[in-house]
Amino acid sequence: MSRPKRERTPIWARPAPGARKPTYSREQIAATAIAIADSDGFDAVSMRRIASELGAGTMSIYHYVRGKDELVALVADMMMSEMVVPDDELPDGWRDGMAEIARRTRALFKRHPWIVEHMDEGDPEHTGPSMLRHIEQTLAVTARTGLSADEQFELSAIVDDYVFGYAMRYHENVDTTARLDAVFAYLKEQLGTGEYPHLEAFAGDDAGAAFAHAMQLAADDDRFERGLQRVLDGLELWVERARKA
Numbered sequence: 001m002s003r004p005k006r007e008r009t010p011i012w013a014r015p016a017p018g019a020r021k022p023t024y025s026r027e028q029i030a031a032t033a034i035a036i037a038d039s040d041g042f043d044a045v046s047m048r049r050i051a052s053e054l055g056a057g058t059m060s061i062y063h064y065v066r067g068k069d070e071l072v073a074l075v076a077d078m079m080m081s082e083m084v085v086p087d088d089e090l091p092d093g094w095r096d097g098m099a100e101i102a103r104r105t106r107a108l109f110k111r112h113p114w115i116v117e118h119m120d121e122g123d124p125e126h127t128g129p130s131m132l133r134h135i136e137q138t139l140a141v142t143a144r145t146g147l148s149a150d151e152q153f154e155l156s157a158i159v160d161d162y163v164f165g166y167a168m169r170y171h172e173n174v175d176t177t178a179r180l181d182a183v184f185a186y187l188k189e190q191l192g193t194g195e196y197p198h199l200e201a202f203a204g205d206d207a208g209a210a211f212a213h214a215m216q217l218a219a220d221d222d223r224f225e226r227g228l229q230r231v232l233d234g235l236e237l238w239v240e241r242a243r244k245a
Contacts, residue, residue: 011070012077012128017063024054026064030074034112037075042114047071077128079115082108084133090141094239095232097141098156101134102163102228109167116171145239155235162231166224187211 016026032053033045047068051058065071083104091097109115142152191200203210217223 010127011065011073023060024056024064026074027078028054029061029064029071030078033071033075034078037114038112042118045071045075073128077130079108079112080128080130080134082111084130084137090137094141094144095236097144098138098159098235099228099232101138101141102159103225105160105163106167106224109163109170113171116168145242147239147242151242155239158235159228159231162227166227170224184211 011026029050032050036045036049036053047061047065048058050071051061054061065074083101085100085104089100091100138156139152142156145152145155147155187203190196191203194200202214
């Protein structure tokens with residue numbers, strides 16, 4: 001006989017521990033986990049490490065968080081809260097609004113680069129209040145376009161794809177720059193075959209210097225803003241055409 005599936009109640013649906021004056025809070029636990037990840041990487045985060053940082057016993061942390069899945073949910077929700085733009089800082093107009101949301105998202109990845117490698121560890125069952133606020137804010141901004149609901153979703157997804165793609169590429173570039181010297185000799189040899197004329201033209205006389213320069217360009221923070229504005233230029237044309245249709 002199969003064991004009945006245990007109901008998984010999201011942590012958001014359960015009240016915080018009911019002590020009159022709790023020693024810790026879920027927010028404090030999540031903030032501690034993030035501080036550990038920022039310092040030593042997300043793999044260093046554990047209930048025991050959090051307890052140690054807080055000066056608590058490991059089992060006392062389980063009074064607030066049942067396990068690693070719920071801890072990840074708390075961390076993800078606190079991260080999402082950094083993406084929500086305060087109402088008094090959200091610009092008018094859909095384009096400026098989406099640009100500000102994109103910048104907040106990019107800033108999150110920059111502050112916590114380890115997120116890139118752990119984006120797929122969240123559980124949809126643990127979608128938290130900050131995620132809902134972020135989605136609500138994004139929909140409120142895209143609604144300014146007058147597009148249909150499906151088109152609003154697509155517009156926000158295009159901007160998200162750009163931001164997430166940029167963050168992932170930036171992370172890869174930073175991680176691989178130190179190892180480029182090992183492949184320059186191979187690249188120079190291949191360029192000498194004549195099979196890559198466009199790449200050869202790009203590299204010029206010094207392939208190593210050319211590719212090192214390309215990596216610098218890829219890691220340039222200003223490139224994010226330039227790319228974002230070009231994406232929004234295209235989306236603005238789409239919105240204008242849709243309004244005239």
